[in-house]
Amino acid sequence: MQDAEHFDVVIVGAGFAGLYLLHRLRGQGMSAVALEAADGVGGTWYWNRYPGARCDVESMQYSYSFDEELQQEWRWSERFATQPEILRYANHVADRFDLRRDIRFNTRVSGAEFDAGRDRWTVRTEQGGTFTGRFCVMATGCLSSTRLPEFPGLESFRGKTYHTGQWPHGGVDFTGQRVGVVGTGSSAIQAIPVIAEQAEHLFVFQRTPNFSIPAHNRPIDEAYERSWKDRYAERRQQARQMRTGIDYPINQASALELEKAERDRVYEERWQLGSTSFMAAFSDLITDRAANETAAEFVRRKIRSLVHDPAVAELLCPDNHPIGTKRICVDTGYYQTFNRDNVTLVNLREGGIEAITPTGLRTAKAEYELDSIVFATGFDAMTGTLLAMDIRGSGGRTLAEAWEAGPVTYLGLMVAGFPNLFTVTGPGSPSVLSNMIVSIEQHVEWITDAMAYLRRQGLTRIEATEQAQEDWVRHANEVAHRTLYPQANSWYMGVNIPGKPQVFMPYIGGVGTYRQICEEVAAEGYRGFALSGASSAAAAE
Ligand code: N01
Numbered sequence: 001m002q003d004a005e006h007f008d009v010v011i012v013g014a015g016f017a018g019l020y021l022l023h024r025l026r027g028q029g030m031s032a033v034a035l036e037a038a039d040g041v042g043g044t045w046y047w048n049r050y051p052g053a054r055c056d057v058e059s060m061q062y063s064y065s066f067d068e069e070l071q072q073e074w075r076w077s078e079r080f081a082t083q084p085e086i087l088r089y090a091n092h093v094a095d096r097f098d099l100r101r102d103i104r105f106n107t108r109v110s111g112a113e114f115d116a117g118r119d120r121w122t123v124r125t126e127q128g129g130t131f132t133g134r135f136c137v138m139a140t141g142c143l144s145s146t147r148l149p150e151f152p153g154l155e156s157f158r159g160k161t162y163h164t165g166q167w168p169h170g171g172v173d174f175t176g177q178r179v180g181v182v183g184t185g186s187s188a189i190q191a192i193p194v195i196a197e198q199a200e201h202l203f204v205f206q207r208t209p210n211f212s213i214p215a216h217n218r219p220i221d222e223a224y225e226r227s228w229k230d231r232y233a234e235r236r237q238q239a240r241q242m243r244t245g246i247d248y249p250i251n252q253a254s255a256l257e258l259e260k261a262e263r264d265r266v267y268e269e270r271w272q273l274g275s276t277s278f279m280a281a282f283s284d285l286i287t288d289r290a291a292n293e294t295a296a297e298f299v300r301r302k303i304r305s306l307v308h309d310p311a312v313a314e315l316l317c318p319d320n321h322p323i324g325t326k327r328i329c330v331d332t333g334y335y336q337t338f339n340r341d342n343v344t345l346v347n348l349r350e351g352g353i354e355a356i357t358p359t360g361l362r363t364a365k366a367e368y369e370l371d372s373i374v375f376a377t378g379f380d381a382m383t384g385t386l387l388a389m390d391i392r393g394s395g396g397r398t399l400a401e402a403w404e405a406g407p408v409t410y411l412g413l414m415v416a417g418f419p420n421l422f423t424v425t426g427p428g429s430p431s432v433l434s435n436m437i438v439s440i441e442q443h444v445e446w447i448t449d450a451m452a453y454l455r456r457q458g459l460t461r462i463e464a465t466e467q468a469q470e471d472w473v474r475h476a477n478e479v480a481h482r483t484l485y486p487q488a489n490s491w492y493m494g495v496n497i498p499g500k501p502q503v504f505m506p507y508i509g510g511v512g513t514y515r516q517i518c519e520e521v522a523a524e525g526y527r528g529f530a531l532s533g534a535s536s537a538a539a540a541e
Contacts, residue, residue, distance in 0.1 A: 004122070004130040004131065005130070005132070006131075007031045007132070007133045008025070008030040008133060008451075009133045009136070009137060010033055010123045011032055011034040011137045012034075013034065013035075013140045013141060014034045014041045014094075014099075015042060015044060015139065015141050016043060016437055017139035017141070017425065017444060018041075018139040019099055020440060021034070021444050021448070022097075022102050024066075025451075033133075034103045034139070035108075035123065035129075037109075038106070039106050040105065041091060041094045042090035044143060045086045046087060046090075048167065048187070049083055049168075049171070050162075050164040050165075051190075051198075052192075052195075052332070053083035053167075053187070054081060054082045054083060055081055056080065056330035057435050058079055059086075060076060060220070060225070061235075061438075065236040065438075065441060066441060070093070070096065072229055074089060075220075075225070076220055077219060077220060078219055079215075079220055080215050106127070108127070109124070110389060111124050112124070112136055112390075113391075114394060114418065120133065135451055136420065136421050136422070137421075138424065140423075140424075142381055142425055142436075144384070146165035146166055146377075148163055148377060149375075151355065154356045156356065158359065159360075159373065160372045161373045162373070162374045162375065163374075164191060164375070172372070174198040174199040174372060177371035178203070179202050179203070180204075180205060180368060181195065181203070181204050182361075182373065182374070183206075183376035184206045184207075184210055184376075185326075186329045187376040188204070188376035189330075190331065192343075193331070193333045196342065196343050200342065202342060202343045203346055203361075204338075204343065204344070204345050204346065205348055205361070206315070206345060206346065206347060208489075209315065209316050210326060211299050211318050211324070212328070213271065213331070214330070215274050216273070216275070217274075235247050239435065239438055240438060240511065240515060241512035241515075242511060243513075244433065245434040245435035246277070248273075250280045251283065254284045254291060255281070256291050256294070263282075264298060267295060271298075271302065275330050285324060286484055287484065289484060292323055292484055296323040299323060302335075303317050304317070306339075307336070307339060309338070321490070322487060325484050325488035326488045326490040327492075350364070351365040378491055381491045381494075382426070383505070384497070386423070386426075387400050393415070394418070395417075402416075404501070406503035409428035409472070410464035410469040410472045411464075411528075412426040412429025412431060412506075413428075413447065414462070414463065416469040417466075420462060422443075424443045424444065427506065428505075428506075429506065430507050430508075430514050431505075431506045432492070433492075433508055442511075442515055446518050449522065453522075453526070460532070461531065462529050463530045464530075465530050467528070469528075471528075476507045477503070480508050485504060486504050492505055
């Protein structure tokens, strides 16, 4: 066993959260190390290298705002950046701020334990390392544990299999191949049009059709770039106050106030604008089923107009959830891809996947010969990565025990019984419902400010109280159930993982509102957190 290494803060993960944490903590004169399972920085953008992968938040907004020179100097090439460009950006940030020297790559954390006598965390890695810190921050991302359903016969398949979330670094050439894609979520909807251009034949295995809005991606021209950079401070500030953390036009009117023709004109404008701002066409789309249905039906009409074969179009029309209650997808030519001769949509509702065979895939209705299978089957979202580690708080209680009935947190930042352990964009915070970089910056700043506050006060421990956690969970549930979101079988609800407790995990109160609550909590001396000091010897460590 290697000797333990000691820091003020142990960070798990070197994605966008881990990188900014390192930078901020260094600025505060605190020692920190980031433990990263991959051999490079970037988190989500390191792993998700599937064809067509790009962000569905505009590049000018999906980027750090903490450094004026960085945001002025970095130049995005497209309205929606590709995965390679975002990864280049993450690497640029790591180099620019000289962060790599505090990152241990190829280092996967297996567990973390709180020592209540010394107010310190001991973090262990699969590689045999031990790291201790006054604080431990889980910057582990929300979509970092891939999910591959247990298809019988998977290991018998003689071709190649891939998961979108663990894509080979060298890329994959599907030329001349019969390819199957399982799943039709955001990842699949981006990958399918690109794979279809390469493969000899593509079979898309769909269980649930999803709503997708065109990206209308384009290169960023000088004028557009200037329209952001000349007013960056103001526009970033605006984004921080928005419900989603994205600065886009919001219509405060109800969808039901207008005549159909006028309402459709508004939807058409949004469709032309593209991307997730479609859901801001009216104010009541996520709270009123009738209003929501007008938007859903507009998109279904679009699908019917884009897809030539009426039977295929009908299969692609979502029919079992309100629009937006599963993460809305953003695509480039997704629906049109089904007009290609080399693409077949297979409806798994007529009979699901029974087995993977040595030569392909068998459903209850037919057998498909395949050279490669791409599983775009998603993630054990928000809690999967945290619960994969053996995390033990006060009295040795595990996080798995604390979250047996679903994740509970105070503000998505801390869990009662786990002092000095923070989660970035954890369950109970806006997280996956928001522009992740905006939420990451807010969390990192709040967390590091809290650490600095403790230090100034000569304190060594911060912990969410049971009461504050209970109140927050109740509030978060109430807000969620005022919306249509819990009506969908989504990964937000944990439905995609067998046995996972079904609770709505992110906080839907909005990024702006949430930020204000966090600021008030801090201004009131960290209301709802118990702050204390250890012995003077421990405090000096
Ligand atoms: O995963 P998903 P994802 N048999 O869980 C299907 C973010 N993201 O990787 O709906 C057959 O959404 C499953 O079917 P069903 C974004 O937040 C962002 O696509 O369960 N099918 C579904 O179709 C997103 O929401 C970006 O019936 C099975 C699919 O697999 C999140 O990541 C890009 C099955 C899984 O879809 C996750 O997206 C990509 C089975 N046994 C991702 N099991 C952008 O920023 C599962 N499925 C653009």
